[in-house]
Amino acid sequence: MQDDLVGELRCYIDYRCQILIDQHCADPEALFARRNGSPLTxxxxxxxxxxxxxxxxxxxxxxxxxARPYEFLHASAVHRLTMRAQEGVDIHAKLPLLSAYLGHQNLLGTEVYLKATPQLLELASTRFEQHVRRAQQPQ
Incomplete structure (x- = not known):
């Protein structure tokens, strides 16, 4: 998350806490609450x-x-995958963790969220090129 979003979330959390105090409500244990203190569905x-x-x-x-709300989840999944690939992480090994992070029961549920972006395609191309060069080097 960018710093400006972190700042906005901190402001919201302060506002949320004040609502719960003003409404004499127990914490609903949900990040987003209504003005009456109940959790947002x-x-x-x-x-x-x-x-x-x-x-x-x-x-x-x-x-x-x-645009649809669940596209935020799509974007988050692709961003996280790209970030991991840029770090040099074996993304195939991390896909089960990404699935769990997204709340899916298996990789098939995650697959629909993952799209080939220009950044991912460039990373894949670079890695493949490096793999081919290493394979061509005399042993």
Whole structure:
């Protein structure tokens, strides 16, 4: 996460704590809470994200066309995979961990989130080229 997002989350957490104090509520043990202190449901969070995307013009006023909330999960998975590949980590060995991180029960559930980005393709190409060069070197 970038520093500006960390700052925004810290502000939100302070605001959330104040709501719980003002409402005399026990901590709902959910990051996102409503103004009455109850936990925000997945459906409400999804609706809020849909409204934001529509307000930004990234989603049409009606229908299923345009950006969707779960695409944040797609982007996160691809970003994490790219970051690990850039660090030189064996991403094939890390895929089960990525699956668990995303809450999937198996790799097939994760596979649909992973897309070949220009960065990943460049990394794969570079690694393959290095592998071929090493294989061609006299022993």
């Amino acid at each position: 997945t459906a409400c969070a999804s609706d809020a994200i849909h409204r934001i995307l529509r307000d930004l013009g990234s989603k049409s006023a009606q229908g299923r066309v345009g």
